[in-house]
Amino acid sequence: MSWDERFADLYDEWASEMTEDVAFYVELAHETDGPLVELAVGSGRVAIPLAQAAGRPVVGIDTSPAMLAQARERAEAAGVELHLREGDMRELELDEPVGLVYCPYRALLHLPTWADRRRTFERVAASLRSGGRFAWNAFAFDHAIAARLDGLHQDEPVGHSLRYAVGDNRIDITLDGGGTSSLWWATKNEWLGLIDVAGLEVEALYGGFEREPFTEDSREYVWVARRPK
Numbered sequence: 001m002s003w004d005e006r007f008a009d010l011y012d013e014w015a016s017e018m019t020e021d022v023a024f025y026v027e028l029a030h031e032t033d034g035p036l037v038e039l040a041v042g043s044g045r046v047a048i049p050l051a052q053a054a055g056r057p058v059v060g061i062d063t064s065p066a067m068l069a070q071a072r073e074r075a076e077a078a079g080v081e082l083h084l085r086e087g088d089m090r091e092l093e094l095d096e097p098v099g100l101v102y103c104p105y106r107a108l109l110h111l112p113t114w115a116d117r118r119r120t121f122e123r124v125a126a127s128l129r130s131g132g133r134f135a136w137n138a139f140a141f142d143h144a145i146a147a148r149l150d151g152l153h154q155d156e157p158v159g160h161s162l163r164y165a166v167g168d169n170r171i172d173i174t175l176d177g178g179g180t181s182s183l184w185w186a187t188k189n190e191w192l193g194l195i196d197v198a199g200l201e202v203e204a205l206y207g208g209f210e211r212e213p214f215t216e217d218s219r220e221y222v223w224v225a226r227r228p229k
């Protein structure tokens with residue numbers, strides 16, 4: 001498993017620097033009617049404000065009982081309806097096709113192999129109604145950043161060390177107190193291949209959450225794909 005439960009206790013601090021994505025996903029929710037689905041919902045960081053803004057429940061799927069417990073508690077405190085399910089995004093199955101499936105904060109990178117991602121994209125495509133959208137973001141690998149950070153200890157946002165296993169396109173994040181979570185980076189062509197094999201089409205590729213154009217210098221892929229009409 002690429003997500004270590006020991007990250008759950010520190011997740012608020014870990015994610016404290018990631019805030020600019022919420023408005024982007026909220027806007028997509030406003031543009032869609034019907035049920036909304038978040039893959040790897042975690043603590044509800046995005047799902048709760050999104051459900052609040054859209055005035056509709058969000059179906060949230062995650063493999064981590066500890067993260068789901070946080071999401072449940074927060075949703076209750078915020079008076080928001082989330083339909084939380086313990087499950088693996090590779091096995092996504094919904095009762096009815098939906099207009100929006102989204103996966104923030106690079107969570108698709110927790111899937112180790114192309115086959116895992118292909119399976120996920122196929123399950124998402126099967127869960128979208130005609131014209132329905134799949135949106136996600138992921139960092140673009142930057143060898144200069146990797147060279148700078150490989151083996152480095154960082155205090156912020158919580159004490160951790162990074163290791164770049166380049167041959168496996170993997171980053172291992174190890175917390176000071178123990179616990180390693182891994183991310184497998186993907187190239188633009190891998191994302192395009194996944195969209196293609198799942199029978200989806202690209203609606204937009206942005207270089208950031210303000211919908212900036214994606215350029216050769218962009219460091220974040222912000223994708224919106226859709227099921228063709």
Ligand SMILES: C[S@@+](CC[C@H](N)C(=O)[O-])C[C@H]1O[C@@H](n2cnc3c(N)ncnc32)[C@H](O)[C@@H]1O
Pocket residue numbers: 002003015039040041042043044045046061062063064067087088089090103104105106107110111
């Ligand atoms: C970085 S957190 C993202 C949480 C949330 N989406 C957010 O934006 O704050 C990654 C989450 O992915 C979940 N996860 C990892 N692999 C998964 C899988 N195969 N299926 C569903 N959830 C998974 C972890 O349990 C964890 O909650």
